[in-house]
Amino acid sequence: DADLADERPFNATKPLEYGAEALTPHTGESYAPSTPLATASTSTENIASSKLGDGIPRLGDNALNSSLDRVRADDTEQRLTTNQGIPVSSNQDSLKIGLRGPIALEDFVMREKITHFDHERIPERVVHARGSGAHGYFESYQDLCQLTRAAPFAYAGKRTPVFVRFSTATGERGSPDTARDVRGFAVKFYTDEGNWDLVANNIPVFFIQDPMKFPDVAHAVKPEPHHAMPQASSAHDTFWDFASLSPEITHMLMWLMSDRAIPRSYRMMQGFGVHTFKLINTSGEVRLCKFHWTPLQGTHSLVWDEAFKLRGLDTDFHRRDLWEAIEAGNFPEYELGLQVFTETQAESFPFDILDPTKLIPEELIPVFPVGKLVLNRNPDNFFAETEQVAFCTQHIIPGIDFTNDPVLQGRNHSYPDTQITRLGGPNFHEIPINAPLADVHNNQREGFHRQSINRGRVNYEPNSLAGGCPFQVGRAGFVSAPEPVVGNKMRGKPELFADHYSQARLFWISQSAPEKAHIIDAFRYELTRVETLAIRIRMVAGLVNVDATLAHALACGLGIAVPPPLPLATSLPLPNYAPSPALSLLSRPGVTGIRTRQVAIFVAPGVDGAAVRAVYAALLDAGAVPRLVGQRLGQVSSLDGVPLHVETTIEVTPSVVYDAMVAPGGGDGAIALGRDARMIDFVREQYRHGKPILALGNGAGLLSAAGIPATLPDGCDDPGIVSMDPALAPLAIGQFRQALARHRTFERGTEPPAV
Numbered sequence: 001d002a003d004l005a006d007e008r009p010f011n012a013t014k015p016l017e018y019g020a021e022a023l024t025p026h027t028g029e030s031y032a033p034s035t036p037l038a039t040a041s042t043s044t045e046n047i048a049s050s051k052l053g054d055g056i057p058r059l060g061d062n063a064l065n066s067s068l069d070r071v072r073a074d075d076t077e078q079r080l081t082t083n084q085g086i087p088v089s090s091n092q093d094s095l096k097i098g099l100r101g102p103i104a105l106e107d108f109v110m111r112e113k114i115t116h117f118d119h120e121r122i123p124e125r126v127v128h129a130r131g132s133g134a135h136g137y138f139e140s141y142q143d144l145c146q147l148t149r150a151a152p153f154a155y156a157g158k159r160t161p162v163f164v165r166f167s168t169a170t171g172e173r174g175s176p177d178t179a180r181d182v183r184g185f186a187v188k189f190y191t192d193e194g195n196w197d198l199v200a201n202n203i204p205v206f207f208i209q210d211p212m213k214f215p216d217v218a219h220a221v222k223p224e225p226h227h228a229m230p231q232a233s234s235a236h237d238t239f240w241d242f243a244s245l246s247p248e249i250t251h252m253l254m255w256l257m258s259d260r261a262i263p264r265s266y267r268m269m270q271g272f273g274v275h276t277f278k279l280i281n282t283s284g285e286v287r288l289c290k291f292h293w294t295p296l297q298g299t300h301s302l303v304w305d306e307a308f309k310l311r312g313l314d315t316d317f318h319r320r321d322l323w324e325a326i327e328a329g330n331f332p333e334y335e336l337g338l339q340v341f342t343e344t345q346a347e348s349f350p351f352d353i354l355d356p357t358k359l360i361p362e363e364l365i366p367v368f369p370v371g372k373l374v375l376n377r378n379p380d381n382f383f384a385e386t387e388q389v390a391f392c393t394q395h396i397i398p399g400i401d402f403t404n405d406p407v408l409q410g411r412n413h414s415y416p417d418t419q420i421t422r423l424g425g426p427n428f429h430e431i432p433i434n435a436p437l438a439d440v441h442n443n444q445r446e447g448f449h450r451q452s453i454n455r456g457r458v459n460y461e462p463n464s465l466a467g468g469c470p471f472q473v474g475r476a477g478f479v480s481a482p483e484p485v486v487g488n489k490m491r492g493k494p495e496l497f498a499d500h501y502s503q504a505r506l507f508w509i510s511q512s513a514p515e516k517a518h519i520i521d522a523f524r525y526e527l528t529r530v531e532t533l534a535i536r537i538r539m540v541a542g543l544v545n546v547d548a549t550l551a552h553a554l555a556c557g558l559g560i561a562v563p564p565p566l567p568l569a570t571s572l573p574l575p576n577y578a579p580s581p582a583l584s585l586l587s588r589p590g591v592t593g594i595r596t597r598q599v600a601i602f603v604a605p606g607v608d609g610a611a612v613r614a615v616y617a618a619l620l621d622a623g624a625v626p627r628l629v630g631q632r633l634g635q636v637s638s639l640d641g642v643p644l645h646v647e648t649t650i651e652v653t654p655s656v657v658y659d660a661m662v663a664p665g666g667g668d669g670a671i672a673l674g675r676d677a678r679m680i681d682f683v684r685e686q687y688r689h690g691k692p693i694l695a696l697g698n699g700a701g702l703l704s705a706a707g708i709p710a711t712l713p714d715g716c717d718d719p720g721i722v723s724m725d726p727a728l729a730p731l732a733i734g735q736f737r738q739a740l741a742r743h744r745t746f747e748r749g750t751e752p753p754a755v
């Protein structure tokens with residue numbers, strides 16, 4: 001009863017890792033020649049993954065479960081062997097000539113173990129090295145046959161297994177999750193007509209308009225080559241040097257300096273296919289299309305100060321968040337939406353749909369939902385799945401096709417090319433996480449790490465010796481949309497590509513006031529870190545073309561005069577967009593309320609136990625994740641005599657890992673928290689980061705000790721601070737839950753911060 005944490009549905013299916021059984025680990029048998037060897041089956045096929053809990057694969061949910069079962073290894077009750085299956089007598093000592101003598105070269109057990117270890121690393125991805133993955137399924141809402149013959153949309157309710165990898169783009173494999181950066185949102189659909197990879201980002205536009213520029217932008221943003229600093233950050237001279245000289249980047253910069261680039265969670269960000277694709281139906285009709293993922297949990301961001309602190313305090317913040325949500329059964333969900341339009345419509349747009357630095361405003365072409373992505377299973381092994389998964393833009397299926405977006409065309413070359421080095425050869429499609437669920441039959445053979453054992457003498461086509469198999473299927477297979485192409489061979493761009501500022505301005509005018517303030521702050525932060533004055537001035541000169549207020553605020557923040565604008569690259573009349581409310585993060589609060597929000601409840605000896613239990617239960621009931629946070633682990637006494645178990649401490653879970661906090665009040669001990677400077681820092685940071693705070697009874701003392709103002713800077717009540725008598729706990733909890741659903745009170749922000 002006293003251990004509230006037991007009530008949380010956290011890893012209920014993992015008694016071996018988290019339950020009472022973990023207290024008495026199974027030591028196993030040590031093998032001695034006199035003991036007969038265990039006869040247990042060594043096949044892994046029938047051993048259910050512990051991830052499945054009850055051992056019953058939820059097949060309807062995720063067919064990939066069974067396809068990967070083939071290669072899952074489970075060591076429970078198994079003896080230790082070498083890679084050749086030879087039982088190992090001792091894993092402690094190498095083979096020596098006398099106890100104090102040299103190690104024998106014949107010690108193949110030790111040498112095999114060390115050799116394997118020496119080669120454990122593979123090259124990390126040159127971009128998007130840092131990532132986290134999850135399994136799940138995509139479920140189609142309807143039959144989309146009118147639009148596309150793509151298998152996942154064949155009928156309402158059809159489920160296609162998927163593997164998703166989220167990533168940052170700039171940092172190395174071990175870099176912090178909360179860097180200011182674009183996030184990758186790559187989805188592999190294991191469809192019945194082969195694998196389809198939708199390799200998307202959480203920002204709908206891109207840095208560049210031609211693949212030729214990709215190595216340049218990647219080099220510029222990565223750590224500078226002479227001293228390999230800074231890690232996972234664009235706030236340095238080489239990036240802004242490149243940016244200030246490449247006006248096509250301006251629209252992307254606006255997104256990158258916005259709160260989009262510091263999401264609260266991978267579960268709370270959108271995804272965009274960026275390029276225009278084609279949809280083809282069975283009659284061969286073609287339409288153009290943009291892909292959008294929208295999280296049902298809403299789009300939410302961190303604030304920069306918080307993201308920055310998290311870089312040090314919890315580098316795995318997003319990875320942990322995704323993992324824990326899935327383990328706890330709070331499956332992240334995203335809706336897939338399409339913007340569908342025709343060539344004729346495209347010709348009327350004031351931008352070129354082949355230009356990946358432009359988006360199609362939702363007011364022009366609405367997004368309609370076509371299905372849902374559910375992530376319901378964590379990988380069993382990070383390396384085997386998340387690291388070895390190989391996404392390639394040219395993995396598409398019948399019913400979908402490319403357009404001539406040059407960046408997409410360039411990507412189609414880059415992805416398989418990079419996998420060949422990264423995964424050691426052309427057979428990376430055979431690695432279990434990459435293998436299609438659809439059958440694979442062709443005459444490709446051999447190469448490094450070949451797994452399949454192709455039977456027979458025929459490895460060519462046409463053949464008669466194998467009856468012409470495998471045979472080509474004509475229109476039943478993948479058929480490209482016919483498209484007449486005429487033109488001179490040349491290097492260049494269409495004129496409309498040269499409008500670099502109109503959509504950057506569209507983004508700016510579509511943001512709410514706090515979002516605009518955050519964009520200015522982010523530009524100021526990044527450019528203040530830039531050491532070369534000329535780069536700062538050139539960058540502000542570009543932004544003058546976006547918006548005068550933005551440029552002026554930034555120039556003030558950098559202590560420079562507003563420079564004359566950079567010259568425009570085109571003399572075409574430029575479009576004047578109306579604001580697009582859909583571009584504000586605040587326009588998508590989500591539909592899941594306060595589910596998975598992390599709430600710290602302070603406990604200290606003498607705390608008001610009844611209030612703590614009431615808040616805990618109410619939060620749990622709404623799907624939030626309350627945590628009893630104390631100064632040390634162990635038990636604390638409470639006013640009503642029922643002891644409480646501290647779940648975690650302020651030392652290991654500082655303020656930034658929580659979405660909200662509760663100061664319950666109580667006797668002397670609870671009040672003494674106000675004398676712990678770390679507690680004061682905790683409360684101040686919660687306040688400064690806009691987070692809801694609930695104080696019951698004399699818990700409010702902690703707020704006054706931290707100097708938290710009673711009202712907002714504009715004199716209005718702060719809707720994010722709820723302070724009441726414990727007798728009114730139900731009312732207070734209700735208000736607190738509403739504040740939590742609103743996520744943040746951005747109106748607290750002042751420049752400079754008052755708290």
Ligand code: HDE
Nearest residue numbers: 125128165184185186200201211214274410411414415418
């Ligand atoms: Fe990528 N990109 N990219 N990219 N990208 C890679 O492929 C590349 C681009 C994106 O979780 C690499 O397997 C070029 C746009 C994601 O494994 C590499 C160009 C978008 C991921 C590569 C682009 C993306 C990558 C590195 C310009 C958003 C991570 C390792 C022509 C729509 C996928 C790898 C994962 C990864 C090249 C442009 C998103 C080197 C040359 C636009 C989400 O092949």
